[in-house]
Amino acid sequence: MQSYSYKNNALGRYCFYNYVKSIKPSKHWHCNLPADLTQLGCSIATLSTVVKAKNTRGYRNFNCIHSEVSTLPFRCLVACPIILSVYAGANRFPTGFEDYAEAQLFESLPRNIQQSIETGYFQEWDSNFYSNEIPYRPARILVAELPYWSNQR
Numbered sequence: 445m446q447s448y449s450y451k452n453n454a455l456g457r458y459c460f461y462n463y464v465k466s467i468k469p470s471k472h473w474h475c476n477l478p479a480d481l482t483q484l485g486c487s488i489a490t491l492s493t494v495v496k497a498k499n500t501r502g503y504r505n506f507n508c509i510h511s512e513v514s515t516l517p518f519r520c521l522v523a524c525p526i527i528l529s530v531y532a533g534a535n536r537f538p539t540g541f542e543d544y545a546e547a548q549l550f551e552s553l554p555r556n557i558q559q560s561i562e563t564g565y566f567q568e569w570d571s572n573f574y575s576n577e578i579p580y581r582p583a584r585i586l587v588a589e590l591p592y593w594s595n596q597r
Contacts, residue, residue: 514540
């Protein structure tokens with residue numbers, strides 16, 4: 445993921461499906477929306493958080509990864525007012541999401557992804573968006589329609 449995100453100018457994010465018996469809201473909830481601990485069942489962590497977890501003994505667990513302020517519920521990508529304002533051109537970023545300053549936002553999907561949605565069949569990777577220097581490709585791509593985004597740019 446690290447080499448892929450660097451070569452493709454992509455923001456590296458990991459999605460975790462979680463189940464834990466004990467969650468401490470003060471330690472694990474970093475979303476600015478009201479706490480709903482069930483939302484931590486699917487969380488997003490930054491590349492730097494996962495690299496730290498991978499390289500630090502005893503850090504590869506829910507407690508450590510979710511103690512990082514940049515680990516948020518998945519819904520924050522499409523529901524957090526601060527993150528949504530970034531899509532609309534704001535320059536205030538949630539803690540841990542400062543790399544959004546380097547993000548390149550597109551008003552439309554790459555042609556090959558749009559065609560895949562329309563036809564249900566994936567044909568090829570668009571070299572304008574994916575470097576051929578890295579042999580890896582994403583296994584899944586999330587497309588979230590934010591209709592108000594293009595109206596506010």
